[in-house]
Amino acid sequence: MKIAIIGSGVSGLACAARLAKAGLTPTVFDKGRGIGGRMATRRAESGFQFDHGAQMIPCQNESFRAVLDAAKAAGHVADWTTGDGGLQPVGTPGMTALAKFLAQGLDLHQGTEISTVARTSEGWELSADHLLGTFDRVVCTAPVPQAIKLVGHALSDPIDHVSYAPSLTLMVALKRPLDAPDTQSAPNEALAWIAHDSAKPGRQTQNCWVAQASADWSATHLELAKDEIATLMLDLFLTRHGLGAPDVAYATAHRWRYALVTKPLGQAFVTSADGTLYAGGDWCFGPNIEHAWQSGTAIANDILRAA
Numbered sequence: 001m002k003i004a005i006i007g008s009g010v011s012g013l014a015c016a017a018r019l020a021k022a023g024l025t026p027t028v029f030d031k032g033r034g035i036g037g038r039m040a041t042r043r044a045e046s047g048f049q050f051d052h053g054a055q056m057i058p059c060q061n062e063s064f065r066a067v068l069d070a071a072k073a074a075g076h077v078a079d080w081t082t083g084d085g086g087l088q089p090v091g092t093p094g095m096t097a098l099a100k101f102l103a104q105g106l107d108l109h110q111g112t113e114i115s116t117v118a119r120t121s122e123g124w125e126l127s128a129d130h131l132l133g134t135f136d137r138v139v140c141t142a143p144v145p146q147a148i149k150l151v152g153h154a155l156s157d158p159i160d161h162v163s164y165a166p167s168l169t170l171m172v173a174l175k176r177p178l179d180a181p182d183t184q185s186a187p188n189e190a191l192a193w194i195a196h197d198s199a200k201p202g203r204q205t206q207n208c209w210v211a212q213a214s215a216d217w218s219a220t221h222l223e224l225a226k227d228e229i230a231t232l233m234l235d236l237f238l239t240r241h242g243l244g245a246p247d248v249a250y251a252t253a254h255r256w257r258y259a260l261v262t263k264p265l266g267q268a269f270v271t272s273a274d275g276t277l278y279a280g281g282d283w284c285f286g287p288n289i290e291h292a293w294q295s296g297t298a299i300a301n302d303i304l305r306a307a
């Protein structure tokens, strides 16, 4: 069976890994350069490193816990003692390490943006800037607004009631250590989260920090140019910590338009009427990595069940 998976975020990789374990050879396409989707690690030219998407890997689900335990045993995940003394799993040496763990042995095609998914008498024809092939099953794990554009025409149920909050994120490297907690939750109305990235286990860099704007602040400033976002957020970060521009070695910002699911679908996936095209992702169950893993795994199990 020829299976195409759109997206090498956690849901796409979880789906592909489960199918591969059952002896199938899915092909994974992603428009991004690196794998992991929103579970992302930025390595700046200057050598600084930041987890600018997901920060930690909370886990309630027993099956996902088994995956995390295996990733820990293989050195891709470790527990981080956060500022409030809690323990949270994180990827090591960066959050994308969990994606790399899931992706082992898979057929990955990065830098391939799927532009059309079309039904033919032979199956589902996928194209990027050229024809990629015809597949018996297609799994789309893009965030909902992108999934609707790509495969919305083929889905038997609507998904447009799913909603997201945006997140504007600052990455800043300081020239010297900062005397502040390693994590700060909702330090003020503008900022929702501050983390000392270099304090996570296995990091090689020092004095790298990440700050996420609150959902309201992010929505208000979403359309600003990235350097304007960086300037405003850097000012918020420096003011909060009594620092000034000379303390900064590096700063940049990232715009996550569809960051955190605020209203999920409430079921593991949706399909086309004939059950050969699937759409899923974190947006099926909630805002976290484990929700993405649950949806991707459920899709793979459904493909295997019907095979």
Ligand SMILES: Cc1cc2nc3c(=O)[nH]c(=O)nc-3n(C[C@H](O)[C@H](O)[C@H](O)COP(=O)(O)OP(=O)(O)OC[C@H]3O[C@@H](n4cnc5c(N)ncnc54)[C@H](O)[C@@H]3O)c2cc1C
Pocket: 006, 007, 008, 009, 010, 011, 012, 029, 030, 031, 032, 036, 037, 038, 039, 052, 053, 054, 055, 056, 057, 058, 112, 113, 114, 115, 141, 142, 143, 146, 150, 167, 169, 212, 256, 258, 259, 260, 280, 281, 282, 283, 286, 287, 288, 289, 290, 292
């Ligand atoms: C700032 C931020 C902080 C977060 N913090 C946490 C946290 O601390 N803990 C936690 O558990 N979760 C957190 N999350 C949420 C977590 O990152 C997501 O729930 C999870 O990574 C979603 O995985 P996914 O595979 O469903 O989607 P994604 O990671 O979005 O993957 C979808 C993939 O599809 C690809 N794609 C889309 N369209 C196309 C196309 N046309 N062609 C090819 N490829 C395409 C994208 O490039 C992407 O790689 C955070 C998210 C953000 C943005």
